[in-house]
Amino acid sequence: MSLMLKLLATTALLSSLLAAADSSYERVEEFLEKSFSNNQNIKSINIKVTNKIAVKERSGWSAYFVELDAILKKDNRQVVQKMIWFSDGKVITKELFDLESGKDMGDFVSLPFKNEYYNKANLVCGNENAKHKVVIFSDPLCPFCRQFVPEAIEYMKKEPNKFAVYYYHLPLESLHPSAVELIKAAIALELKGAKDVVLNLYKVNVDPKEKSNEVILKEFNKVMNSNITMADLISSEVLKHFQNDLKVADALMVNGTPTVFLDGTVDKTKMKYKEAK
Known part of the structure; x- marks a missing residue:
């Protein structure tokens, strides 16, 4: 587990389904920024969705490629981390698994080679x-x-x-x-x-x-x-x-x-x- 995810582990929203009103870039950014801002170790944070790709194995679900840029309170250190979040427009989650096969949907999405x-x-x-x-x-x-x-x-x-x-x-x-x-x-x-x-x-x-x-x-x-x-x-x-x-x-x-x-x-x-x- 990376340093940033360890710091954010106290936020229960990281490991469970989260209610989200909309799956657009802006709403996902706003939701995640608000969620991560609750962590007391973070001085400031900026969330940017860089790409959105449909999860072919799960109709209606999309993978959001997110870049997190945070400043830590303790030493004013900057931490930049890229991650993937999933949403169907109603909920958002950090991990998405198929119940029958146990497959991680994160293994089925990737950014295109431009x-x-x-x-x-x-x-x-x-x-x-x-x-x-x-x-x-x-x-x-x-x-x-x-x-x-x-x-x-x-x-x-x-x-x-x-x-x-x-x-x-x-x-x-x-x-x-x-x-x-x-x-x-x-x-x-x-x-x-x-x-x-x-x-x-x-x-x-x-x-x-x-x-x-x-x-x-x-x-x-x-x-x-x-x-x-x-x-x-x-x-x-x-x-x-x-x-x-x-x-x-x-x-x-x-x-x-x-x-x-x-x-x-x-x-x-x-x-x-x-x-x-």
């Missing part, structure tokens, strides 16, 4: 005008990613006019702290013009908890046959690319890897690219 997010610098294979656009958010030290990503890219790489594959780095820093520097090294090498860096990145064997940048770089350079240095990792170009990838993930509320989008829509199965016409 055209503005497709960055040519993230195109790892295929023609940018290809029939299908596939986006992969991944951490090279994520065990599932290490199995899935190389196979998926190799598969789609064979048909460049069918697939344009865009790759976005998303290190799960709390689980794999060494992924951060490993990714920066990969970006630095790509900026130097090297090819197939992403594919080879999954061949680098380093302890996910490794804290020594020297050790990380040694293993990286050995696999890549490169000479990336510490100075390369802190260059403005590398940091800009790295931060841009994180910003796109944050805008889409992507926090797990691998996350796959096919033609702008998240693919929970991660395998629909094999069914693409």
Whole structure:
């Protein structure tokens, strides 16, 4: 549970159905702002609904993508958090489950991958005008990613006019702290013009908890046959690319890897690219 949700746990409205007069953006914002304002730990708060998407599995229900921006009383610290709320126009709730299957409806809604997010610098294979656009958010030290990503890219790489594959780095820093520097090294090498860096990145064997940048770089350079240095990792170009990838993930509320989008829509199965016409 995040810090903000812990602070708001005293508000019973967070975990139960809440009466709401209207499901419009404005009324949802007003209702949530009033509810959260009751928390004594919060000095000020602003609620903004950034998007609304119908829950296909539940007729009449919509998912509201909400951004919470609060100032805490204790130390005037700002806390920004994104979350999803559900409403059918009569009630609003933080969680929505199917009684029969137990499925969380939050798993069936996601923000679309907008055209503005497709960055040519993230195109790892295929023609940018290809029939299908596939986006992969991944951490090279994520065990599932290490199995899935190389196979998926190799598969789609064979048909460049069918697939344009865009790759976005998303290190799960709390689980794999060494992924951060490993990714920066990969970006630095790509900026130097090297090819197939992403594919080879999954061949680098380093302890996910490794804290020594020297050790990380040694293993990286050995696999890549490169000479990336510490100075390369802190260059403005590398940091800009790295931060841009994180910003796109944050805008889409992507926090797990691998996350796959096919033609702008998240693919929970991660395998629909094999069914693409």
